[in-house]
Structure formats: structure tokens, C-alpha cells
Amino acid sequence: MKSITCGTTQIILLCSLALFSFRQVSAADNALIHQQIQQKTAAIYSELVAVRNDLHQYPELSGEEQRTASKIAALLAELGLDVIRDIGGHSVIGVLDTGKPGKSVAWRADIDAIPTQDGVEHNCGHDIHTTIALGMAEVLHSLKSQLTGKLVFVFQPAEETYTGARAMLDEGFLTAVQPDEFYAAHISPMPVGLVASKAGYLYADYRQVNLVFTNVTEPQAFIALAKQSIRSLQSVAEDSPFWNTANLMDPTIGLGHPNTIYQNYVVVENRFDVEHAGDALTVSGYVSASNNALMQSINQRLRQKIANSELAASFVQVNNQATQLTYSLQRGNINNAAQLTEQSLQSMAKVYGGGVLKLYGVIPDGRGDDFAYFQQHIPGTYFLLGGSDFSKGIVAMPHAPNFAVDERVIEYGVNYFSSLLVERLGL
Ligand SMILES: [Zn+2]
Ligand SMILES: [Zn+2]
Incomplete structure (x- = not known):
């Protein structure tokens, strides 16, 4: 904005009007809260890495996520969130109610691991997804007095079998919580620090x-x-x-x-x-x-x-x-709401700049994600979050035998998506 110069009084007026209307919808208005998010995330980072290491050490298959769910529920209760358990399997829902009227915005993490040659492993990065969502809950809880409405953190079991989301819906998810918007992310082979999505289909x-x-x-x-x-x-x-x-x-x-x-x-x-x-x-x-x-x-x-x-x-x-x-x-296919996706990418880009990518292509991969079934009821966006560091040989290709994640993705994820949820609550 520094480079804008206005020659006459009339143009100065137009310029300030233009700036004013831009500021009306800009995340820059909330610059302080986004700074607070980043400070809090940095402060709890090593604690989050420890949570991830623990989840990573005890991977559980789809439908068998007892230990994982109990740990999540304990951490959410410790923060002071309202906890709802076992809707459609070993699910955990943490509700952060600000007590003030406003929108209800939900975030999903999947929590199950996959069978591999070596037994059961978190080779799809769901331990990272769970850790990021727990980090978001902690960061946003610390800023509760500045927020309005409700945030709903959904920890979904049995994603790998494509059954968990549907079971949650069949067993009363929509009566337990009624989010206006619903978001989620998955680790992808992109470099760490990148987040991307597109309107409509993301996968073929x-x-x-x-x-x-x-x-x-x-x-x-x-x-x-x-x-x-x-x-x-x-x-x-x-x-x-x-x-x-x-x-x-x-x-x-x-x-x-x-x-x-x-x-x-x-x-x-x-x-x-x-x-x-x-x-x-x-x-x-x-x-x-x-x-x-x-x-x-x-x-x-x-x-x-x-x-x-x-x-x-x-x-x-x-x-x-x-x-x-x-x-x-x-199978249900990820289908992102066009306007919400556009707005979400823009609001994260305003805070975090070049790490946010708008995609145009559709990934030719039949794997998908059963978050698609939630999207059939609640509009929102599914993001891809880069987890690779190619210079260190870390390639976050889900389900690959050598799947690995650069753990700095935890910090990026908590920052990006905490800021996203704050923007979606519409401060
Ligand atoms: Zn998977
Ligand atoms: Zn996965």
C-alpha cells in the first residue's frame, strides 16, 4: 500500500474509500489476533510434538481407536472444552462455546492408522492431523474472550475404511452439533509450508x-x-x-x-x-x-x-x-463449496502470503476421503497441507512404505487453520 500515491484531493478521497472498503473484509483488521495465534502456537510447539510422538507410537486401526480417542478426550477436557464421545464409533467432539451469539464452525481431524508390512503404522499422517486439531483447540481456547459463536473440533475414527464419517452421521452427529461450515485438511507430498485447495472436486x-x-x-x-x-x-x-x-x-x-x-x-x-x-x-x-x-x-x-x-x-x-x-x-467424493473455498484461501493468504495455493487441476487419485459425506450436509473446504522436505529425503506421500512427515507441518497447520477458523467466525 505504500506505493500508492494520490495526486489530487479527489483521488485521495477515492483512495481512502478504496482502502476502507478493502479493510472491511481484510484479515489485516484482525492482525493482532493472528499474531497472538502464531505466538501461542510457537509457545506450545514442543508440547504438540510430544503429543504427536505419543500418538505415533500407539497407532490404532480403523474401528479400534480406543486409546487414541481417550487421549484426545482427556486433552480437550483439560482445556475446558465440552466433550462428546462415541458417536458412530470412537469419535471425540470438543466444543469451544464462547457463550456469545455467532456462527458455528467445525474442523475435522481423522485419527486412525493403517495396516502395513510392519504391523500398524500412521502412514497416512492422521497422527499429525490429530495433533494439529488439538493444537488449534488449545490456541483458540486461549483466545476465547476475543471470539464469538462456537468452534467444534471433530475427531473422526475409521476414515481409512471410508466408514467413520457415515457412521457418525447415521448415529446423530447432526443433532449433537449443527455447524454452519465444516473444514478439514490432509497431509500431502507438497513441500512443508504450503497449503492448497480448489473449489469443486479435488480428487477425480x-x-x-x-x-x-x-x-x-x-x-x-x-x-x-x-x-x-x-x-x-x-x-x-x-x-x-x-x-x-x-x-x-x-x-x-x-x-x-x-x-x-x-x-x-x-x-x-x-x-x-x-x-x-x-x-x-x-x-x-x-x-x-x-x-x-x-x-x-x-x-x-x-x-x-x-x-x-x-x-x-x-x-x-x-x-x-x-x-x-x-x-x-x-463413493462420496470431496466436493468443496466454491465461495467458501475462495474466501478461505484468500483469508489465509492475507495472513500468511505465498504459502497458500489455489489449485485448478483435479488429482487423478481414487483414494479420496470420507469427509465427503460430511460435505453432503455441511458446506466447507478440504485442504491439502504440504509435509515434505525433499532436501532431507522426507516425502509425505500417504500410504507409501517410506511415508515421512517434516514435523514443522504441525506449526504451519495450527497457524493456518486457527487463523482460518477465526476469519470464518467473522470477527
Ligand atoms: Zn489413508
Ligand atoms: Zn488419510
């Missing part, structure tokens, strides 16, 4: 597509036709740089560039399941699409492809039977 929509033929006389020919038809849906050329995952972070074609190659695509996994039971022959393929319209178009394209084949044409003519098409794997 992933489905199992089943083609069912009844009373076929030449099953091998129909299997070949089905495979070829499903394969033909793929829109990415075999020699495309798309297939090199290193390009996901490429500055010119990667996820962060408006002209990214990771948009408007359909990809098909190179595996098929065939089942021939009774009269029915079922051929299943696995398809990812970067947006809903493309996923919807698959149905029509497959039908046409099959109808146009000589094999099916003669078959349908003879048997007067059409091909059936079903989708049996329809």
Missing part, C-alpha cells in the same frame, strides 16, 4: 462401471467388447506427461496452473472383473472422471459404443434384450 470421481449382458451365447466375444468399450472412455493419450506423477506439481502443467493438464479427463484403470453367473455376464471396469458432467456422459457413451457394435446389434436383434449398465462403487 472414481466408480466401478458394470456392463451386464443376459443370455449371451458367445461370452468371450462380449467380454472383449465390454473391455474395449470401457477402455475407449479414456481421454488421456498413452504418451501424455499426465502419467508422470512428478508433473502434478509442475509450475506450467501441474495442478496449480490455470491451464493444467489435470482437468477435463477420464481415465480407466487397467483391470477388469468378469463374473458369469446364471444367465448374467457382468464385466466391471474402474473409471475416474475429473468432473461430474464427464462422469455422467459415460453412461451414454458406453451404451452407444455397444449398440454400434456388430456383435451387440445382431444379439439385440435376435434376443430382443438390451445391455444393462450399473454403477456399483459410488
Whole structure:
């Protein structure tokens, strides 16, 4: 703002009006509270690292998170938050009620670990997610007198089995708490210090597509036709740089560039399941699409492809039977609310600058996160938080056998997302 110079009185007036209206919505208004957040986070950092080390040492599988949940509940109760336990499994919810009217804004951390060759390990970083959320609760509790409304910290079990969020919803989550907005983050292979998201899909929509033929006389020919038809849906050329995952972070074609190659695509996994039971022959393929319209178009394209084949044409003519098409794997997919995502990225960027990235591309990964089921009820955003330090060989690729996290991500996460929640409460 220092570089703005205004020559005449009239322009000075316009300038100050412009600055004033900017200040109305700016996080700079809350500069002091964001400084306090960073000071408090720094003060409790070593305590948070100890919490993470403890969780890391005692990883628990989906559905078996007793010890983890008890530790979380004890820490939240110690802070003075209201604690709600065991909605849909070993969940813990900590409510920070300021006692003043206002919005209710929720944050989710997942708490389970995964089975690995060496037993059970936190190779998806959920120990880090849990620690960050506990840190946010502590930092924001220390600033309670300056806040309005309610903050809800949700510790969700069984994310890895894609069942925990739905179980919480089925067993009364929305009656226990009624957040207006809901946010979450996951460790990603980006460098530590970066946080990123995008409106809409963050991951490709992933489905199992089943083609069912009844009373076929030449099953091998129909299997070949089905495979070829499903394969033909793929829109990415075999020699495309798309297939090199290193390009996901490429500055010119990667996820962060408006002209990214990771948009408007359909990809098909190179595996098929065939089942021939009774009269029915079922051929299943696995398809990812970067947006809903493309996923919807698959149905029509497959039908046409099959109808146009000589094999099916003669078959349908003879048997007067059409091909059936079903989708049996329809997992919820992360779908970020457009306006809230835009505002969230902006408000964090105003406080923390260049570490905040807006993404344009959709990650071609079928893994996703069952936070998607919460998003079907409550609008909000799911962020990716960088955890790698490539110079030290630390690569935070979830589920990789050598998954590792630079623990400084705890400090970045607590700062970024505490500031986010303060901004979302709308001070
Ligand atoms: Zn995972
Ligand atoms: Zn995970």
C-alpha cells in the first residue's frame, strides 16, 4: 500500500474509500489476533510434538481407536472444552462455546492408522492431523474472550475404511452439533509450508462401471467388447506427461496452473472383473472422471459404443434384450463449496502470503476421503497441507512404505487453520 500515491484531493478521497472498503473484509483488521495465534502456537510447539510422538507410537486401526480417542478426550477436557464421545464409533467432539451469539464452525481431524508390512503404522499422517486439531483447540481456547459463536473440533475414527464419517452421521452427529461450515485438511507430498485447495472436486470421481449382458451365447466375444468399450472412455493419450506423477506439481502443467493438464479427463484403470453367473455376464471396469458432467456422459457413451457394435446389434436383434449398465462403487467424493473455498484461501493468504495455493487441476487419485459425506450436509473446504522436505529425503506421500512427515507441518497447520477458523467466525 505504500506505493500508492494520490495526486489530487479527489483521488485521495477515492483512495481512502478504496482502502476502507478493502479493510472491511481484510484479515489485516484482525492482525493482532493472528499474531497472538502464531505466538501461542510457537509457545506450545514442543508440547504438540510430544503429543504427536505419543500418538505415533500407539497407532490404532480403523474401528479400534480406543486409546487414541481417550487421549484426545482427556486433552480437550483439560482445556475446558465440552466433550462428546462415541458417536458412530470412537469419535471425540470438543466444543469451544464462547457463550456469545455467532456462527458455528467445525474442523475435522481423522485419527486412525493403517495396516502395513510392519504391523500398524500412521502412514497416512492422521497422527499429525490429530495433533494439529488439538493444537488449534488449545490456541483458540486461549483466545476465547476475543471470539464469538462456537468452534467444534471433530475427531473422526475409521476414515481409512471410508466408514467413520457415515457412521457418525447415521448415529446423530447432526443433532449433537449443527455447524454452519465444516473444514478439514490432509497431509500431502507438497513441500512443508504450503497449503492448497480448489473449489469443486479435488480428487477425480472414481466408480466401478458394470456392463451386464443376459443370455449371451458367445461370452468371450462380449467380454472383449465390454473391455474395449470401457477402455475407449479414456481421454488421456498413452504418451501424455499426465502419467508422470512428478508433473502434478509442475509450475506450467501441474495442478496449480490455470491451464493444467489435470482437468477435463477420464481415465480407466487397467483391470477388469468378469463374473458369469446364471444367465448374467457382468464385466466391471474402474473409471475416474475429473468432473461430474464427464462422469455422467459415460453412461451414454458406453451404451452407444455397444449398440454400434456388430456383435451387440445382431444379439439385440435376435434376443430382443438390451445391455444393462450399473454403477456399483459410488463413493462420496470431496466436493468443496466454491465461495467458501475462495474466501478461505484468500483469508489465509492475507495472513500468511505465498504459502497458500489455489489449485485448478483435479488429482487423478481414487483414494479420496470420507469427509465427503460430511460435505453432503455441511458446506466447507478440504485442504491439502504440504509435509515434505525433499532436501532431507522426507516425502509425505500417504500410504507409501517410506511415508515421512517434516514435523514443522504441525506449526504451519495450527497457524493456518486457527487463523482460518477465526476469519470464518467473522470477527
Ligand atoms: Zn489413508
Ligand atoms: Zn488419510
